[in-house]
Amino acid sequence: MTVAPKSHDKEAATLDAQMPRRRLLAWLSGFGLFASALLAVVSDWLFFKPRVTYGPNARFAIGKPEDFPPGTRIARDVERVCIVREGNKIAAISTTCTHLGCIVAIADTGFACPCHGSHYDQDGNVTGGPAPKPLPWFQVTLAPNGDVVIDKNASVDPGTYLTV
Amino acid sequence: MTPTQEPPIQKSGTALSTLRELPQNFWNSIFRNPLPSTDLERSSTSFTNFFLHIHPVKVNKNTLRPAYTMGLGLMATFLFVILVVTGVLLMFYYVPSTTQAYDRMLDLRGTVAFGIFLRNMHRWSAHGMVAIVFLHMCRVFFTGAYKRPREFNWVLGVLLLLVTLFLSFTGYLLPWDQLAFWAITVGTSIAGYAPLVGQQMKFVLLGDTTVGQEALLRFYVLHVAVLPAVLVLLVAIHFWRIRKDGGLSRPAVPAAPAPTSGVVKLKKIYGLQGFVRGPFTKLGNVPNDSVFSWPNLLMAELFVFVLTISAILVISLLFNAPLEQPVNVMHPPNPAKAPWYFLGLQEMVSYSAFWGGIGIPGLMVALLFLVPYIDRTTHGVGKWFAKERLLANTIFLSMVILNVIFIAIGTFFRGPNWSLVWPF
Numbered sequence: 234m235t236v237a238p239k240s241h242d243k244e245a246a247t248l249d250a251q252m253p254r255r256r257l258l259a260w261l262s263g264f265g266l267f268a269s270a271l272l273a274v275v276s277d278w279l280f281f282k283p284r285v286t287y288g289p290n291a292r293f294a295i296g297k298p299e300d301f302p303p304g305t306r307i308a309r310d311v312e313r314v315c316i317v318r319e320g321n322k323i324a325a326i327s328t329t330c331t332h333l334g335c336i337v338a339i340a341d342t343g344f345a346c347p348c349h350g351s352h353y354d355q356d357g358n359v360t361g362g363p364a365p366k367p368l369p370w371f372q373v374t375l376a377p378n379g380d381v382v383i384d385k386n387a388s389v390d391p392g393t394y395l396t397v
Numbered sequence: 398m399t400p401t402q403e404p405p406i407q408k409s410g411t412a413l414s415t416l417r418e419l420p421q422n423f424w425n426s427i428f429r430n431p432l433p434s435t436d437l438e439r440s441s442t443s444f445t446n447f448f449l450h451i452h453p454v455k456v457n458k459n460t461l462r463p464a465y466t467m468g469l470g471l472m473a474t475f476l477f478v479i480l481v482v483t484g485v486l487l488m489f490y491y492v493p494s495t496t497q498a499y500d501r502m503l504d505l506r507g508t509v510a511f512g513i514f515l516r517n518m519h520r521w522s523a524h525g526m527v528a529i530v531f532l533h534m535c536r537v538f539f540t541g542a543y544k545r546p547r548e549f550n551w552v553l554g555v556l557l558l559l560v561t562l563f564l565s566f567t568g569y570l571l572p573w574d575q576l577a578f579w580a581i582t583v584g585t586s587i588a589g590y591a592p593l594v595g596q597q598m599k600f601v602l603l604g605d606t607t608v609g610q611e612a613l614l615r616f617y618v619l620h621v622a623v624l625p626a627v628l629v630l631l632v633a634i635h636f637w638r639i640r641k642d643g644g645l646s647r648p649a650v651p652a653a654p655a656p657t658s659g660v661v662k663l664k665k666i667y668g669l670q671g672f673v674r675g676p677f678t679k680l681g682n683v684p685n686d687s688v689f690s691w692p693n694l695l696m697a698e699l700f701v702f703v704l705t706i707s708a709i710l711v712i713s714l715l716f717n718a719p720l721e722q723p724v725n726v727m728h729p730p731n732p733a734k735a736p737w738y739f740l741g742l743q744e745m746v747s748y749s750a751f752w753g754g755i756g757i758p759g760l761m762v763a764l765l766f767l768v769p770y771i772d773r774t775t776h777g778v779g780k781w782f783a784k785e786r787l788l789a790n791t792i793f794l795s796m797v798i799l800n801v802i803f804i805a806i807g808t809f810f811r812g813p814n815w816s817l818v819w820p821f
Contacts, residue, residue, distance in 0.1 A: 278601070286605045310727035332750055333586035334607075335579065335729045347731035348583060349747040350815040363747050 294380040298323060298397040301381075308339050314371060314383060315339065322394035325373050325383045326357045331366040344368065356391055367391060439689040449695075453640060455687040456694050459647035459779065465540070466645065468701040469533035474632065475705040476526040481625065483519040491571070493617035495610045498573035499723045506720075513717060520718035522709050523565050527738050530561050538768070538793050541778040541786055542646035548769035550638045553631055555765045560628050562738070567620040569736060570613060574721040579733035581616070582608050587746060587754035595755075607726075648779035650686065731813045740807030741800050747815050761796070 293312060301307065305318040313336060314325045328337050328344065335348035343360065344353040352361035357368030372387035373395040381395075430446075433439040440454045459465060490509050491501050505512030534554060537543055543551035570581045585608065589599040604611030639645065721730070735743045745753030764771075777783030782790055812818030 281601050281604075282597075283604050283611065287611065288605050288607060288609060333583045333746065335582065335733060336727060345814065347729050347814055348579070348733045349743075363750060363753075365750060 291385040292382065294376060294382050296381060297379055298375075298381055306339060310336055312383070312385070314385070315344070319394070322396055323373055323381060324394045325371040327369045327371065327385075329368075330364060331359075331368060332362070332364040337368070358391070433691055436689065439691045442691045443689075449691070451636060451640075452690040452694055453644065454690060456690055457644055457647055458686050458688055460645045461688070461693055461697050463697075465647075465779075465781075467532075467536060468697070468704075469529055469536050471698060471701045472705050473526055473529045473533055475702050476522045476529060476709070477628070477632070479522045479706065479709060480519060480526065483515050483522065484621065484625075486515050487519060488621060493571065493613050495573060495613055495724070498571060498613065502572045502574070502720055514713055517713035517716065517718050518709055521712045521716070523568060524737075525709065527561055527565055530558050531738075534558060535793075535797060539781055539790055540646060541776075541780070541783060541789075543769040544646075544772070544775055544778050545769070547638075547642045547646060550635060550642060551769045552766055553635045553638070555762070557628065557631050557635065559762070560624060560631065564620060564624045564628065565736065565738070567616040567624065570608075570616045571620065572720060573613065573724050575724060575730050576719070576721045576734075578608060578724040578726065579729045580735045580739075581612065582729075583733065583735060583743065583746075584739070585612075587742070587750065590751045590755050592755075646779050732811055732815050734807070734811070737804060737808055741803035744803045744807035744811070747811075 289312070295309065295312075295316060298318075301316055301318040301323060303318055303320050306315060308315045308328050310328070313327065313329050315328050317324045317326060326344075329335075330337050330346040330348065330351055332346065332349055332351050335346050337344040337346045337351070337353065340352070342352065343355045344357065345351070346362065346364070350362045351359065351364035353364070353368055354360050357370065359365075359367055369388045370391050370393060372384045372389050372393075374382050374384070375395065375397065376382045381397075428446075430438055430441045433442045443449050443452050443454045487505070490505060490512065492498060502516075505516050509515075537551065537554065566581075566584060570577045585599050585603055588602060589595045591598060600606065602612070602615065603609075604615050734740060742754065742758060745757060747753070749756075772789055774785075777785040809820040810817055
């Protein structure tokens with residue numbers, strides 16, 4: 234039992250040396266198996282990465298500019314944005330904490346996160362806590378029908394307002 | 398006994414005697430051995446029974462010392478068995494849907510017979526398994542059991558710890574209450590901080606950009622199918638290697654001088670031992686320090702099983718698994734806390750998301766994997782806190798204590814907005 238396979242191995246080895254064609258085929262099939270495994274990983278990744286998500290639309294209307302009188306700071310928790318109106322300028326600041334995704338609340342000094350204690354000023358700049366980045370500002374546009382539209386897929390520089 | 402023995406030729410009995418012997422014959426066809434009373438029968442019992450043949454015929458006495466292993470590995474296994482049984486039962490009443498999951502939790506409380514009790518058992522066993530698996534790892538470290546030839550079994554053990562944590566994490570979302578939602582929101586955001594692939598990984602894990610129906614479904618499938626299968630496979634290899642690495646670790650015993658003068662002449666190696674190579678199976682010069690698995694090892698296992706299930710039953714009768722308010726995606730609880738075993742992580746995360754959530758934990762896990770390949774010494778195996786291992790044990794113990802301190806801070810000393818509070 235223990236002796237037989239060894240002699241077999243040896244024979245196979247000598248045969249292999251004599252037959253480069255057999256060795257080439259062994260290499261090719263080994264490579265084929267490896268490539269298939271790689272392909273499987275890639276297709277698994279494609280399968281698990283959804284092409285369509287079922288969440289709410291990232292671009293949405295919030296109403297007419299008149300609904301937000303000057304001085305307004307309203308947090309819309311469903312869409313996770315804070316609507317800011319100063320004079321005739323409107324902007325939308327994200328209320329998703331840049332630390333770990335909790336919803337920040339409006340505080341006297343700006344925003345405060347209940348999860349890990351991050352603090353932001355009125356413009357979303359970090360003033361304390363573990364947050365690594367300021368709160369992003371989203372693009373605000375005016376639809377043809379006069380609605381204010383926010384696009385959460387489009388970030389703009391902090392301090393960018395829409396004049397209405 | 399011997400299979401080659403011809404059955405005695407019997408005269409075909411009367412129909413009555415056939416009927417009379419039927420129960421006995423049926424019994425004998427299932428259990429090929431009588432209850433063992435001789436050593437040969439004790440060997441056969443372990444060998445021929447499907448459920449027992451995972452055991453060796455004989456085990457080292459050291460393996461059975463309660464003070465050595467404390468039965469922690471067995472406890473973890475039995476907790477997993479309890480988790481599978483209660484988990485499958487809970488599956489009959491659970492729906493992984495954001496609109497129904499929480500109601501089903503309330504149904505378990507209100508209408509399902511034993512529902513509340515099953516959920517308690519499942520929850521407390523899960524907590525117990527995390528704790529016991531961790532303690533088992535500590536035991537293996539402090540007794541130096543990870544050393545050659547058991548290096549890879551230690552690696553498997555670390556993998557098992559990670560799978561256990563991930564199982565616990567995925568199970569956490571399923572009740573779809575406030576704690577579940579926000580703990581998973583925080584947890585997956587931590588994954589998002591991993592360099593390069595972080596955001597992609599988070600997206601694939603959640604199946605969406607935020608925690609919602611897709612995430613609930615994905616976590617459910619991972620929790621009830623994928624991860625248990627992975628865990629069972631890893632446990633099987635873990636157990637298999639215990640046998641193949643020569644049983645549980647134990648102090649090295651100076652080998653008795655090999656018999657020289659033909660007392661035992663190894664002309665022939667019997668049975669399966671012919672296949673066992675390497676230094677671990679020795680014939681002829683082994684000190685007689687082993688006992689038969691039946692009944693010694695089986696009794697020990699039964700004892701640990703009874704202890705484990707009694708503890709879980711009592712705890713489940715006394716304490717109900719918590720269930721918070723239904724998910725409100727607009728109002729995180731303040732403070733939002735992860736389960737206790739992740740609170741050390743959450744505490745570190747409150748200093749720096751990358752270093753606390755990815756950098757330091759990743760480094761710790763990498764170090765854990767590498768332990769047996771860094772520490773190549775072979776002394777001090779099989780003894781708790783061996784003097785020769787003072788340095789290694791001190792380093793490991795400091796890590797454990799540090800982890801416990803962070804968990805304690807996160808659990809007791811953090812209040813609203815994660816500010817420091819005094820708990821008393």
